[in-house]
Amino acid sequence: xxxxxxxxxxxxxxxxxxxxxxxxxxxxxxxxxxxxxxxxxxxxxxxxxxxxxxxxxxxxxxxxxxxxxxxxxxxxxxxxxxxxxxxxxxxxxxxxxxxxxxxxxxxx
Amino acid sequence: xxxxxxxxxxxxxxxxxxxxxxxxxxxxxxxxxxxxxxxxxxxxxxxxxxxxxxxxxxxxxxxxxxxxxxxxxxxxxxxxxxxxxxxxxxxxxxxxxxxxxxxxxxxxxxxxxxxxxxxx
Numbered sequence: 047x048x049x050x051x052x053x054x055x056x057x058x059x060x061x062x063x064x065x066x067x068x069x070x071x072x073x074x075x076x077x078x079x080x081x082x083x084x085x086x087x088x089x090x091x092x093x094x095x096x097x098x099x100x101x102x103x104x105x106x107x108x109x110x111x112x113x114x115x116x117x118x119x120x121x122x123x124x125x126x127x128x129x130x131x132x133x134x135x136x137x138x139x140x141x142x143x144x145x146x147x148x149x150x151x152x153x154x
Numbered sequence: 155x156x157x158x159x160x161x162x163x164x165x166x167x168x169x170x171x172x173x174x175x176x177x178x179x180x181x182x183x184x185x186x187x188x189x190x191x192x193x194x195x196x197x198x199x200x201x202x203x204x205x206x207x208x209x210x211x212x213x214x215x216x217x218x219x220x221x222x223x224x225x226x227x228x229x230x231x232x233x234x235x236x237x238x239x240x241x242x243x244x245x246x247x248x249x250x251x252x253x254x255x256x257x258x259x260x261x262x263x264x265x266x267x268x269x270x271x272x273x274x
Contacts, residue, residue, distance in 0.1 A: 079263055086163075087192075087245050089265035132197070134263070140186065140251070142263060144197045 049073050050135050052145035059152050065120040067148045069133035072114065076136050080107050080118050083130040083147070092118070092131075123152045157181055158250050160266025167238055167273055175233045175269045177248035183228040184250035189221075192245040192268075201246075204231040238273040245270050 050071045059065055069078070080092040093100050093107040095116070100107050104123075109116040120127055128151045134142040157180040167173050177187055185206050190198040202212045202223050210223035220242075222234040231250075235242050247268040251261045 081263075081265070087247065087268035087270065089247065089249075089268070091262050091264060094262045140203070141188075141200060142249075146197050149195075 048146065050133060050143050050145040052131075052133055052148050054148060055146065057148055057150045059123050059150070061124055061152055061154050063123050063152075065123050065127075065150065065152075067118045067131050067133075067150070069116045069118070069145055070114060071116075071133075071135045071143075073135060073137045073143065075114075078109055078116050079134040079136070079142065080116075081132040081134060083132060085129070089132075120150075125152045125154050128152050158184075158248065158264045158266045160248055160269060162269055163267055164270045165272070167271070169239055169273055170237055172234055172236045173238055173271060175235075175246055175248075175271075177231045177233070177250070177266050179229045179250045179264075182250075184231070185228060186251065187225060187231040188249040188251075189223060189231075189233050190247050190249065192247065198247065201233075206231075235271065238271070240273045243271055243273045 053068045077094050077096045079094050082090045082092050095107055095109050104121045106119040130147045130149050132147045133145040159178045159180055161176050165173055187204040189201045191201050192198050200213050201216045202210045204210045204223045204225040206225045206228050212218045225231040245268055248266040249263050251263050
C-alpha cells in the first residue's frame with residue numbers, strides 16, 4: 047500500500063463543473079503539497095499546507111490532520127485546468143512522498 | 155514564487171554518448187536539489203539528493219557512476235547521464251526547496267520544467 051494515495055486516478059469533467067481530488071496518507075507529516083503537472087511535463091506547486099484551508103483563485107485545498115486526508119477542489123473548471131494533479135507529503139525528512147496522481151480532463 | 159530553470163527541455167542523443175542536464179535556482183539559494191525520473195503515466199521517482207559542495211546521496215538502485223551529479227554552486231546542479239542507453243530514455247526533473255532555517259519541513263518545492271531524454 048502506498049504511503050500517499052490519491053483518488054480518483056482519472057477524472058473527466060465538463061467545463062464549469064466543481065471538481066474534487068482526494069489524497070490520503072498514512073505517515074506523519076509536517077506539510078502536504080499539491081502539484082500540477084502539465085502535458086509537457088513541467089510541474090507547478092499549487093499549495094503547501096499543514097492545517098486548515100488555502101484558496102488561490104478557483105483552487106481550494108483543505109487538510110484534516112487527524113483524518114490524514116487532504117482535498118483539492120477546483121471551482122468552475124475550465125479546459126486549461128486539464129493536467130495531472132499530484133499530492134506529495136513531507137514526512138519528518140527532507141524528501142517528498144508522491145501520490146500516483148490524478149489525471150484530469152475538462153471538456154468544453 | 156521562486157523559479158527553477160532546467161535545460162535542455164528535450165534532448166535526443168545516440169547510444170553511448172553522455173548528456174548533461176542543468177538545473178538552476180534563479181532567485182534563491184538552493185543548498186539542496188533533488189533529481190527525479192518519471193516514466194510515462196507513473197509518479198516521480200527520486201534518484202538522488204544533490205548537496206552543494208558535497209557528494210550527492212543516491213537512492214537505492216540508482217547507479218552513481220551512470221548518473222553523475224554535481225552541485226558546485228548554490229544555484230546550479232547538473233545531472234550527467236553517462237554512456238546513455240535506450241533504457242535511460244525518460245523524463246528527468248529537478249526540484250529545489252528554499253531551506254527555512256536548517257530544515258525543508260515547511261517550505262514549498264519548486265520544480266524545473268523537466269528534460270525529456272530520448273536515446274536512439
